[in-house]
Amino acid sequence: MQHEKLILILSIAIAPLLVNGFVNAQIYSIPLLYWGFELLTWIVLPLGIFAATRHYCNLKLSDIGITQRIFGIKSVGLILFVSVILAPTIFLVYKFSHLYFEKIFISQPIFEYETMIPQSGVLKFLVAFYFSLSAGIVEEFYRGLIYKLSGYYSRPDILFLVLSPLFFALPHWEDGFVNLSATYVVGLFMAIVFLTTRNLIPLIIGHIYTDMLWFN
Numbered sequence: 603m604q605h606e607k608l609i610l611i612l613s614i615a616i617a618p619l620l621v622n623g624f625v626n627a628q629i630y631s632i633p634l635l636y637w638g639f640e641l642l643t644w645i646v647l648p649l650g651i652f653a654a655t656r657h658y659c660n661l662k663l664s665d666i667g668i669t670q671r672i673f674g675i676k677s678v679g680l681i682l683f684v685s686v687i688l689a690p691t692i693f694l695v696y697k698f699s700h701l702y703f704e705k706i707f708i709s710q711p712i713f714e715y716e717t718m719i720p721q722s723g724v725l726k727f728l729v730a731f732y733f734s735l736s737a738g739i740v741e742e743f744y745r746g747l748i749y750k751l752s753g754y755y756s757r758p759d760i761l762f763l764v765l766s767p768l769f770f771a772l773p774h775w776e777d778g779f780v781n782l783s784a785t786y787v788v789g790l791f792m793a794i795v796f797l798t799t800r801n802l803i804p805l806i807i808g809h810i811y812t813d814m815l816w817f818n
Contacts, residue, residue: 604658604754605751605754607658608659608747608750611651611654611655611747612751614647615648615651616769616772616773619643619772620772620775622639622773623713623773623777624712624713625639626713626776627712627713627776630718636718644737645736648739648743651747661750665746666743666746666747666749666802667746667749667800667802667803668802668803671801672684672799672804673800674800681801681804684804688795688804688805689807689808692788692808692809693811693812695787695788696787696788697816699788703779703783707780707783709778709781709782710778711776711778711781712776712778713777715733716817718733719733727818730818731814733817734809734810734811734813734814734817735810738809738810738813739806741770741773742805742809744769745766745770745792745793745802745805746802748762748769749762749766762793762796762797763790763793763794766789766790766792767786767789767790767792768786770786770789770792771783792805
């Protein structure tokens with residue numbers, strides 16, 4: 603059954619993200635180890651996951667919302683327009699959620715990606731851009747896979763609204779409960795947006811934009 607294969611593939615995809623915070627906290631002071639694990643987790647594995655979904659599940663990009671259609675209309679211009687509006691909106695939802703939870707929770711992160719970003723110069727931009735690009739593409743790709751998986755069950759939209767923000771937030775546990783909570787809120791917002799537009803591209807762009815602002 604294709605949905606059983608997809609469950610297995612998704613489990614393999616998400617499992618490293620649930621432990622990478624702990625691993626990063628142990629190895630961040632050893633650059634070779636850190637960046638080796640980083641590239642394995644965010645580049646090599648996702649490429650393998652993409653290949654596996656195409657081979658074993660006959661996945662097409664349009665199945666996960668990477669398509670020229672948005673709101674049921676084929677329009678690249680409308681996709682770009684929605685992306686321009688959505689990108690700062692996602693950032694504001696995340697920012698104000700983070701500020702809100704900072705007032706009611708006290709949490710101590712065990713690892714923050716900001717610690718790996720140089721303080722200034724071109725290298726700061728390049729590292730921040732890499733973090734933003736890899737997270738924006740990979741995490742939204744996994745969101746699309748959750749959407750595809752939800753379609754195999756009854757009430758798929760409700761199931762997606764439950765699973766998508768949950769699995770979007772959990773990989774951020776290492777940054778403390780404040781960030782975990784804020785990430786859940788923005789993940790729920792993005793899941794609602796996706797169900798409205800049925801297009802993943804604005805979310806990818808908005809995710810990259812938000813991370814770039816946050817890291818800078």
